Amino acid sequence: MMAGADKNEVIRLSGIGKSYYIGKEEVPVLTHIDLSIREGEFVSIMGPSGAGKSTLMNILGCLDRPTRGSYLLDGKEVANLNDSELAYTRNRKIGFVFQSFNLLPRLSALDNVILPMIYGSLFKKERKERAVKMLESVGLGDRINHMPAEMSGGQRQRVAIARALINDPAIIMADEPTGNLDSHSTREVMEIFSKLYEQGKTIILVTHEIDVAAYAGRHVILSDGHISKDIRGPLP
Numbered sequence: 473m474m475a476g477a478d479k480n481e482v483i484r485l486s487g488i489g490k491s492y493y494i495g496k497e498e499v500p501v502l503t504h505i506d507l508s509i510r511e512g513e514f515v516s517i518m519g520p521s522g523a524g525k526s527t528l529m530n531i532l533g534c535l536d537r538p539t540r541g542s543y544l545l546d547g548k549e550v551a552n553l554n555d556s557e558l559a560y561t562r563n564r565k566i567g568f569v570f571q572s573f574n575l576l577p578r579l580s581a582l583d584n585v586i587l588p589m590i591y592g593s594l595f596k597k598e599r600k601e602r603a604v605k606m607l608e609s610v611g612l613g614d615r616i617n618h619m620p621a622e623m624s625g626g627q628r629q630r631v632a633i634a635r636a637l638i639n640d641p642a643i644i645m646a647d648e649p650t651g652n653l654d655s656h657s658t659r660e661v662m663e664i665f666s667k668l669y670e671q672g673k674t675i676i677l678v679t680h681e682i683d684v685a686a687y688a689g690r691h692v693i694l695s696d697g698h699i700s701k702d703i704r705g706p707l708p
């Protein structure tokens with residue numbers, strides 16, 4: 473039996489599996505994942521290298537499709553969306569932050585943040601104003617015309633966060649966002665995530681750093697392709 477989505481449930485995975493095939497040999501990476509995430513939760517995903525964290529994140533982010541199981545995003549079955557509906561959903565509902573920032577090197581901070589608005593309805597001037605405000609909100613008002621190569625890792629990651637937020641997505645997904653940062657920049661970035669959580673965003677964060685995971689209120693531990701622990705509250 474599959475009940476419908478709860479009112480505030482934004483994500484429900486039921487029996488999700490993901491395998492790769494090397495020749496005819498099946499390599500199971502996610503075996504059976506059941507996971508429900510409610511609006512406004514801040515969830516860390518942890519687990520040893522190779523446990524399937526990035527694979528799970530790519531499925532959650534609609535960047536990859538599962539081999540089996542059901543994924544309801546805002547109550548809609550993701551498997552029923554075609555590729556362009558999936559791309560649209562991704563662009564509107566989810567903001568992504570990656571370990572390696574993924575900024576376009578030939579565009580300024582400002583133009584990197586403007587980029588995701590290109591398919592929206594705003595005029596050029598409004599897009600620019602909105603991007604400037606977003607960069608100011610992550611403490612980069614004095615860096616808007618800098619190129620990525622002219623910024624520190626922490627500054628680049630803050631540009632990437634501004635870009636992730638520019639279409640006002642309800643969900644932020646971050647895969648090792650502090651993996652390339654020193655402890656000072658890590659703190660700056662995590663304080664931004666905390667603020668976003670306070671504003672009501674749903675945040676899903678893959679990390680292997682306990683200090684980083686500690687910012688989240690719930691901790692999902694993956695081992696060998698399944699959830700071995702789901703801890704609500706502080707880490708033991």
Ligand SMILES: Nc1ncnc2c1ncn2[C@@H]1O[C@H](COP(=O)(O)OP(=O)(O)OP(=O)(O)O)[C@@H](O)[C@H]1O
Pocket residue numbers: 492499501519520521522523524525526527528
């Ligand atoms: N395209 C692929 N083809 C075959 N196997 C893959 C592919 N992508 C990932 N895998 C395998 O899936 C497993 C899980 O990978 P994944 O990147 O999700 O792990 P992870 O928990 O994020 O690890 P890490 O902490 O090292 O980033 C690994 O054993 C990996 O070799």
